Amino acid sequence: MQNTVQEIISFSGLGVHSAVFAQVSILPAAVDAGIIFMHKNFLTEPIVVGAVVPLDAMHATVLRQKSWTLSTVEHLVAALRMAGVDNAVVMVEGGYEIPILDGSAAPFFHAICRAGLVNQGMRKKFLMPRQAISFDERGGKKIYLKPLEDDTLSGSLFCDYEAVFNHYALGSKKMTGLIDQQLFKQKIAPARTFGFLEQLPFLRSHQLAMASSLGNTLVFNADEAINDHRIVDEWLSHKVLDFIGDLGLLPHPFTGYVEAAQTGHAFNRRIVEHYLTHPESWIVV
Template structure:
């Protein structure tokens, strides 16, 4: 139960999903107690923002962290990889506002951490143990967390698309399960949303290479899993709840989103 960090610095370059900008991230070792910290090295003074629930300022389509001039968005896929591979402390240097989308999943970030290697540190890890059920509900959507000896996520996705419908996933989140069953699941997008998203300045870097895209009838991208949508939703929850720390609890969600996930993260922090 000691804290862990990466063994060496590693670099990844790609484009941001929503910004469409070229971006490079460098993940570096950090001392015990640092947590996950993003440093905007493209800005004067290299301002930093910690990956904590209190720094969430927006959760529309992706999770945004902000502290003064330091702002980063779409951090959930990277944070999920850090969580699953048990990286407690890391400095993420980034030269734009958004990490690379890579292939739309967490798998490239898992491989990045594996390339860096992992080292234990001489400080014990703190564990957030859920002792009382907490719930966030908005209309027909909800996310709740219950006391549980482990970390488990149960998710029901309901989507009107004829190829999606109801999808159900229930996973005990371990490193092996995450790498095999969750990390490869990619972001889902729909052709009919593309123009509206781009008008909002979103999905500017989206393509068939970094998302599972559906038209009105079918998937235009070969699927990695028949239920890839619900697996990616679980991935998002892991990344969003990583803003709390390491959790012991059972998450149950129906049609949850980044907004509900991060609201629950803030609620958990308030109860600690």
């Protein structure tokens, strides 16, 4: 069944890239409303998740409306999807970037779970590809989406994710299996943003990562992480988190099999682009 949030859930903090303060409230929404982002300064221009292709941005997932853009939505979208929220209005006030909080999806996910959901009495909708869809790009980037063959698995997301970094402490790692709420809670939601110390001057010179810190980012120097990991292979888990957030920008939660390697926000956006340009290749189940 479709769910919305039981009560208003509020967050505030700095955007990791802009370092601008924003307040965010997650409000209940009607059946079939979907997830809708709104900004207090542009109330007549909602951003409906699934109706827009994210911008071609590398360091965060950015959604655009006519008069405004909203940055770094991915961790919140992953939390909403994995908590089982189908319908909600996310009202933003102040800045135009979702607060980074601790760099992970855990504060969003736990607050939504604490607030609880309301069963809206209408069947939940999922989106599944009708046949295999694949995307490739130079550098080994790959996304392969496949429908479920077994109706009893409907609603499930199976993921085979590979992250590869040419770095002594990272290398190549895989996460494989069913992505359910329990796995998300324990192994994916707590994973913080990660970055490389040597890239920080470049990012800052482009007004990016302006509020990144050792509190919200797992930072690697040339050899190792300079702060403590929160979970094993936190960086791999964060890649999966970002992927789930970007996959969550389809109009309904994705169900099916995913094989993905070396993905990033600028590549993941092709999934939503494919849905919007080839809706006949997708089925609502």
